[in-house]
Amino acid sequence: MSAPTRARPSGEGATAQPAPDRNRPTGFVASARRLLGRLGPERPLLIVVVLLAVVSVTLSVLGPKYLGQATDLIIAGAAGGGVDFAAVGSVLLAALAVYAGSGLFGVAQARLTNGAVQRTGSRLRRDAEAKLAKLPVSHFDRQSRGEVLSRVTNDIDNVSQSLQQTLSQVVVSVLTILGVLAVMFSISGLLALFALLSIPLSALVTYRIGKRAQPQFAAQWKSTGELNGHVEEMYTGHSTIKAFGRQQNAAETFRARNEELAAAGFRAQFLSGLIQPGMMFLSNLNYLLVAVVGGLRVASGALSVGDVQAFVQYSRQFSQPLTQVASMAALLQSGLASAERVFDFLDAPEQEPSPDDAATSDRPRGRVAFEHVAFRYRPDEPLIEDLSLIAEPGDTVAIVGPTGAGKSTLVNLLMRFYEISAGRITLDGVDTRTMSRERLRAATGMVLQDTWLFGGTIAENIAYGKQDATREEVVEAAKAAHVDHFARSLPDGYDTVLDDEGTGVSAGEKQLITIARAFLADPSILVLDEATSSVDTRTEALIQRAMATLRTGRTAFVIAHRLSTIRDAHTILVMDGGAIIEQGSHDELIAAGGTYAALHSAQFTGPATPEV
Incomplete structure (x- = not known):
């Protein structure tokens, strides 16, 4: 071990994450552009979708024209003494054929659109999963797991649902408006002009109401993420909540956030819900104008009754897509609010990519050196400054100290969960920053106090840490960690299925399973963060003997609160304020009569056990 060095001032802060691009467009318009860009791989299929929609809409638009012809034939026949039912039947069959064809092409278009949307949603989920692997640990320090999960699941699902319900309908509605308008002008330019008045009025109503609803949809999905985060915390920590009698407090927090979500959802849905009544009013007003003016044109002989009948149908057919497009504004706004949250997650700063580490050996010897290492979680709050230590292969280095002393931070830096601000950490003389994280972590076995x-x-x-492990190797590791006995006592033995909460086994047994996992991985470096905290005294003694064998020829870092577990460590580091204040063997530190001796005395002879 090298001599410890006291902290010295350092002007360098923690490794900064890339700053967000302030020039990156934000908001609903930018999210809409990016979402449409996500449909890029489906462009050839979307072209087919548009062509199918054109055929479907064209046939649908022709329907009222045939019905108008049938009406004129009936009126003409009644006035002339006889109705040509054969001609009327032919026209009606033609109308039936175009409506049937329109429906068939519409079904094909909807099916293709559904496939395109589902594949787009699948790509979004795949990108989100890949993003999770690239995010630094510090990202999850700033956001709750529930909030992250809400973006990856709820928001992406909402985006897919919004695309599913709007993409096809928007195309059909726009084409219907254009097609119907063209036919209306061919029947009567004057009546068509009255119908055109509804377009700018509809756009104005939709814009004014939608502008007020947009922030409410953003607030709704933000509240959804916060509520999910709270529920996830309540679920994972339900035992602690009950133990401390905080059920009422947790319920009140849930109630408050639930009310916030309900209020935001109500405001969003209420405001967006005003669009459809407004559009219905404009549609009825347009219908009234067409009926009055059309009646006058029939009376003057400028139009036939069949033309007016067809035009009235077209008027309804024209108003319907306008109402649909306006009504979809709420769904689009909700989807874009979620899309903005998803893209914000995908744009989060990533950890630096790992370099090529071809120069490293297949199995490191395990010599670890911290050379003048500095680190701080926040630029203005130094934690570790100018820390140096060396651990030779086979050494067991125990780390003790008060909460916040930097014990766990030390091993987090070794594992490159965080990047150091200054200095370097080497493994067998190789700077760990020149190694890939995968290679570094494959050489390290880690057992944490919180079992997973x-x-x-x-x-x-x-076998999680060694996917190609044989059953014999699994059993051997289980025996070394004292898992074999209780595993065989279960009904299905080693094939007993556990859920992610480890239901069916005790906390100590869960800890033993994670220790067996580290045994099987056969690492060069062991990191044990109070790994025996959840086992009884007898099992702890058995594990200590097993670990003594496991540590032979391996470097081990042991974060300990109970000093009885580290008496046989080669070197004990006492940390405080991010610096090593004492180091040596157990006997040497006891003889020195310093901080470690005081902690040891307090644990074994004092009235209470202090936290170290």
Whole structure:
């Protein structure tokens, strides 16, 4: 071990994350452009969708024209003494054919659109999953897991749903408006001009109401993320909440956030819901004008009754897509609010890419050196400054100190969960920043105080760090960690399925499974963060003996609160304020009579056990 060096002032801060691009467009318009860009891979299919929509709409627009002809044939026949039912039947069959064809092409268009939207949503989820792997640990320090999960699940689902319900309908509605308008002008330019008046009025109503609804949709999905974060915390920490009698406080927090979400959702839906009544009013007003003016034109002989009938149908057909487009504004705004949150997540600063580490050996010897290392979580709050230490292969380095002393930070820096501000950390003389994170972490086995199991069998959980492990290797690691006895006592043995909460096994047994996982990985470096805190005294003694064998020829860093677990460590580091204030073996530190001796005395002879 090198001599410890006291902290010295350093002007360097923590490794800065890339600053957000202030020139990147934000808001609903930018999100809409990016969302349309996400449909780029589906462009050939979308062209087919548009062509199918054109055919479907064209056939649909022709329907009222045939019905108008049938009406004129009936009126003419009644006035002339006989109705040509054969001719009327032919016209009606033609109308039936165009409506049937319109429906078939519409179904094909909707099916293709559905496929395009689902693939786009799938790509968004895939990009979000890849983003999660690239985000630094500091990103998750700033946001709750529930908020992150809400963006990756709820928001992406809402984007897909919004695209699904609007993309096809918008295309059909716009084409219908254009097609119907063209036919209306061919029947009567005067009546068509009255119909045209509804377009700017509809756009004005939609814009004014939609502008007020936009921020409410953004607030709604923000509140959804916050509520999900709180629910996730309540679920994962339900035992602690009950133990401290905080159910009422948690329920009140939930109630407040739930009310915020309900209020934001109500405002968004109420404001956007005003669009449809407004559009219905304009549609009825347009219908009234067409009926009055059309009746006058029939009376003057300028138009036939069949033409007016067809025009009235076209008027309804013209108003309907305008109402649909306006009504979809609420759905689009909700989807774009979610899209903005998703894109904000995808644009989050990523950790620096790992370099090529071809120069490193297949299996490191395990010599670890911290050379004048400085680190701070926040630029204005120094934590570790000018820390140096060396751990030779086979050394067990125990780290003790009060909360906030920098114990866990030390191993986080070794694992490159955070990047150092100054100095360097080497493994066998190689700067860890020149190694890939995957290579570095593959050489390290880590057992944390907070156990983590995934949904799967006990054997699969043990083999998590070594995917090609044989059953014999799994059992051998389980025996070394004292998992074998209780695993075989379960009904399905090693094939017993656990959920991500480890239901069915005790906290100590979960900890033993994670220790067996580290045994099986056979790392060069071990990191044990109070790994025996959840086991009983007898099991702890067994684990200590097993770890003594495991540590042979390996470098081990042990963060300890109970000093009884580190008596046999080669070197004990006492940290405070991010610096090493004492180091040596157990006997040397006891003889020195310093901070470690005082902690040891307090734990074993004092009336209470201080936190160290």
